[in-house]
Structure formats: structure tokens, C-alpha cells
Amino acid sequence: MMETLRGKRMLYVGDSLNRGQFVSMVCLLHRLIPENAKSMETFGSLTVFTAKDYNATIEFYWAPFLLESNSDDAVVHRIFDRVVRKGSINKHGKAWKGADIVVFNTYLWWMTGLEFKILQGSFEDEVKDIVMVSTEDAYRMGMRIMLRWVKKNMDPKKTRVFFSSMSPTHQKSIDWGGEPNKNCYNETKIIEDPNYWGSDSRKSIMRVIGEVFRKSKVPITFLNITQLSSYRKDAHTSIYKKQWNPLTAEQLANPVSYADCVHWCLPGLQDTWNELLFAKLFYP
């Protein structure tokens, strides 16, 4: 992998799940590199791991919708009334130009209900022109804009582009026949049913991804990680993650209430996503 990256820039673009995959890749590779020949720096939305002797970088860019949105601040982004601006990829896209390998993801931030707010015009407009569209239509618009950006800005002879499907969550234990009102907390075994599919991974969105890629000639490699990850109710960070605010007595008494069943432990599942990426990079 390091030889492939020599003189190159690899970039993950998306939300915190893609950030997890970026961290997984850095963890897998960095131990090969001596302490004084590597660095990790953050510049706003961009985090850059540099392997100096290889003149290579592995980077992560925070853009949870890929397009411009009101959730674009890399640190302060707990926004529940989410709005995405129609057609607006260049605000972020200008930071992606020149990358040799790009890995996109986007999904969870769109999942606020059955509809989603799309801004036509600009965030600076005094009277904002916002329309509600179905989540599927909003997501389809986002994917098409992403493909158009790739077509315009990336040379398929020199670059590789990947897109990851949705990362499943395990917030409702009734999905796998568990007790009601429980989640991934205290789960230590995988789901054995090969056909298992959690309710949080919307099949309608998977259909949109399939349709958009079928109709497009833009060369993108699809990393279909949803099903293989859906078995792993045991692999989330659960209660073993850094808490940004101290936990209350009430929370401590009920760990289910603060278990994170979205993100994944490392080492862990996301290393497998990178192994899949690695295989597709070498044997397209």
C-alpha cells in the first residue's frame, strides 16, 4: 500500500464513519513508518497524515453531505434542522482537486425523517428559498452532483474513485430479535442470520445508489459494505468511547442510554472495509 501511495494523495471525504475508515487506514500503515518521518495535522475540515519518505499523504475531509450544508463545521456540527444547498459541491470540492485516490461516503446525515430540506439559492440570502423533498430524491440529487464533480475534475487514467454504501447502526435490538428498548450495549456476538438487514439501513437508499451508478458512465468503484457490517452488532464503540460531556448519574445507571451504536471500534470492522478497498485498488 505504501509503495502504491508513493508521491500520491489519498483522500477520504464524508462523515464520521468515513473518518473512522481513514483512521483505520492510518493505523494499519503508520507502524511501518519511523516516528520522525510521519505527521498528523488538522486544517479546518481537512486532517492530513503525511509519510515524508514516501512523499505521500492520507487525508480526511469533513463533508457529511458532500454538498454544502449547515452542518459543515468540522467541530461544531450538532445540527438537527439540517439543510443542504442544491448543486453546491464546489465549496468543498476545490479542496479535493489533485487527489489520486478518493473515497466518498454519505448517508446517515440525510436520515432525519421521510423528507429533507433543500436550499435553492444561497445561505446568505435574507429570505431563504427552501423546499422539502423526499429523502430519496435529496440523496439522489447529492449522488448525481458528486458524479458530475468526479467527471469534471478527475482523470480516470490517473485516479481512482470509490464510494462506500451506508454503514449500518444497531440502535434497536428488536431488529435482531432482542429485548425491546435495548441496543448494541452489552452485545458480544455477531448476528448469524446471513439474510439479516437492519431497519436503519434503508433499502430505498440502496436502490437509489444502484440506479444512479447503473445510469452513469463515470468510473467509480463501489464498496458495498452494508450487508457484511450489518452482522456486527458486537463491533460498535458502545460505552467505550471518549465522552465530550461528563455523564450524569441517570445515564451511568442506564448504559443503554449513552451507548454509541453508530461508530465502530478500532482495530475492527473498518479494517475489513480497507482490506476490501485495497483488493479493489490492486485488482480492479
Ligand SMILES: *[C@@H]1O[C@H](CO)[C@@H](O)[C@H](O)[C@H]1NC(C)=O
Ligand atoms: C511529491 O508529491 C507531489 C504530488 O502529491 C508532487 O507534486 C511532488 O512533485 C512530489 N515531490 C517529490 C520530491 O517527489
Ligand SMILES: *[C@@H]1O[C@H](CO)[C@@H](O)[C@H](O)[C@H]1NC(C)=O
Ligand atoms: C449482559 O449480557 C449478559 C448475557 O449475555 C447478561 O448476563 C448480563 O446481565 C448483561 N449485562 C447487563 C448490564 O445488561
Ligand SMILES: *[C@@H]1O[C@H](CO)[C@@H](O)[C@H](O)[C@H]1NC(C)=O
Ligand atoms: C449491496 O449488497 C447487498 C447485499 O448483497 C445487495 O442487496 C445490494 O443490492 C447491493 N447494492 C448495490 C447498489 O448493488
